[in-house]
Amino acid sequence: MKIFVTGGAGYIGSICVEEMLNQGHEIVVFDNLTEGHRLAVDPRAKLIEGELREPASIAGALRAEKPDAVMHFAANALVGESMTNPSKYFLNNVYGGVNLLDGMVAAGVKKLVFSSTCATFGMPEEVPIHEGLPQRPINPYGESKLMFEKVLRWYDELHALRSVSLRYFNAAGASEQFGEDHRIETHLIPNVLKVALGQKPHVEIFGTDYPTPDGTCIRDYIHIIDLAQAHILALGREESAFYNLGTGGGNSVAEVVEVCRRVTGHEIPVVAKSRRPGDPPRLIAASQKIKKELGWEPRFQSLDKIIENAWAWHQRHPGGYGD
Ligand code: UFG
Numbered sequence: 001m002k003i004f005v006t007g008g009a010g011y012i013g014s015i016c017v018e019e020m021l022n023q024g025h026e027i028v029v030f031d032n033l034t035e036g037h038r039l040a041v042d043p044r045a046k047l048i049e050g051e052l053r054e055p056a057s058i059a060g061a062l063r064a065e066k067p068d069a070v071m072h073f074a075a076n077a078l079v080g081e082s083m084t085n086p087s088k089y090f091l092n093n094v095y096g097g098v099n100l101l102d103g104m105v106a107a108g109v110k111k112l113v114f115s116s117t118c119a120t121f122g123m124p125e126e127v128p129i130h131e132g133l134p135q136r137p138i139n140p141y142g143e144s145k146l147m148f149e150k151v152l153r154w155y156d157e158l159h160a161l162r163s164v165s166l167r168y169f170n171a172a173g174a175s176e177q178f179g180e181d182h183r184i185e186t187h188l189i190p191n192v193l194k195v196a197l198g199q200k201p202h203v204e205i206f207g208t209d210y211p212t213p214d215g216t217c218i219r220d221y222i223h224i225i226d227l228a229q230a231h232i233l234a235l236g237r238e239e240s241a242f243y244n245l246g247t248g249g250g251n252s253v254a255e256v257v258e259v260c261r262r263v264t265g266h267e268i269p270v271v272a273k274s275r276r277p278g279d280p281p282r283l284i285a286a287s288q289k290i291k292k293e294l295g296w297e298p299r300f301q302s303l304d305k306i307i308e309n310a311w312a313w314h315q316r317h318p319g320g321y322g323d
Contacts, residue, residue: 001235002026004067004109006052006100007074008045009036012115012171012224014178016071018042019228028065030058031074037321040178052096059103069111069235070104072097075145078186079119079278082141093144098151105159112152112163113234118220118244118283120146120167128286131244139278149242156240164234169220169246169285171227173306179313181320189221189307192257193314196264203268205253207275216253218282220246223300223309233294246285247298256303263307 003020007013008029013036017027027045032052041047048065050057052074062070075093076082082089104112119142120135137143155161172189174180180190194200208215222245230245251259261268290296300306 001068002028002065003069003071003235004028004030004062004065005045005071005073006030007036007072007115009033009038009040009047010073011180011182012168012227013071013073014040014042015175015224016073016228016231017045018175018178019225020232021045023232028067030061035076035183037181037323039321039323040181042177052099053091055099055102058099059106062103062107062109066107067109069113070100070109071113071231072100073115075115077117077141078184079139079141080186080276082139082144083278086140089140089144090147094147094151097148101151101155101161104161105155110161111235112161113231114148114152114163114165116145116149116165116167116242117142118167118169118246118285120149123280124283127282128248128284129244130286131242131289152240162238162240164237164240165242166230166234166245167243168227169222169244169283171224172221173223173225173300173309174313175225175309179310179317181317188253188256189260189310190314192260192268193264193311195268196260196266196311197314197318199318201269203257203270204273205257205270206273206279208272210275210281212252212281214252214254217279218250218252218284220248220250220284221256221303221306222246222298223306226298226300230290230294230296233296237294241293243290243294244285244287245290246287247301248285248287249301250282250284251303256307259303259307260311263304263311
């Protein structure tokens with residue numbers, strides 16, 4: 001298939017592009033390179049530098065390329081920033097997304113896989129989080145992704161545009177070639193690995209008094225390659241659907257640091273800090289639905305493997321992509 005990938009120069013997009021190329025698909029990446037990196041685009045893919053907030057830019061690219069399907073990764077994804085600059089999130093993640101859908105309708109492209117997030121659930125009523133739980137985001141980032149999920153429902157009904165929304169839990173790890181390099185790094189694992197690389201003196205642990213066994217937050221870390229496989233399976237689905245996407249297992253912040261110590265052989269000092277606003281204590285996916293309906297199975301269930309792969313990439317790219 002010919003797949004048009006928005007945000008294909010970002011962390012998750014770049015590795016999905018690589019996996020799809022490995023499976024023989026033809027790929028066009030559409031990215032404005034504000035968050036993404038030119039060097040993160042697999043050389044086998046075509047790169048179009050374009051802007052989702054300009055309707056003519058995205059519509060023109062879709063009309064020219066006529067892809068079979070679109071994967072939509074392009075978004076702003078920092079929870080904290082969304083609390084101080086909500087308009088950026090609603091403009092880029094909702095308005096930009098609607099421009100993409102209108103461009104698809106005009107070009108006759110009828111299939112989309114969308115990067116959604118467990119942040120659409122806010123503080124979940126129960127864990128593991130299944131698709132039937134209410135979605136009540138607690139920040140503009142999660143709200144913007146939920147708004148777009150709702151927009152998708154109407155484009156399905158009114159334009160027969162079929163979509164699969166994948167609500168990721170915590171994407172982590174790396175492929176041989178591509179890895180995680182955010183210009184502002186807030187995520188746990190890359191920040192811990194920066195300490196192991198000697199680029200930061202210590203890791204800050206945000207909250208040690210949560211109602212969890214060791215007092216630190218628990219997250220469901222899913223290997224980026226498993227996440228990419230879920231996208232490829234989603235391409236084969238005919239009807240629109242929503243899936244929660246995690247391994248169903250959970251690791252605390254303290255456990256992540258401990259595994260990083262073991263994998264890197266570095267001491268990794270930690271400093272306990274107060275809680276980060278908006279962090280739920282436990283986020284774990286119920287992933288039965290995607291396993292049953294798409295036949296998805298995670299290959300990397302161990303956090304050790306995820307961190308080994310991330311560490312190998314960071315050692316090879318201590319300055320990230322260097323831009
Ligand atoms: N944490 C630390 N120290 C750090 C960084 C993070 O203790 O230096 C803690 C956080 O407080 C949290 C856990 O590590 O308890 C994981 O934090 P991340 O920032 O790595 O990821 P989040 O769980 O906050 O991820 C959330 C949503 C995702 C969403 C992402 C957006 O779960 O769906 O924010 O960046 F995509």
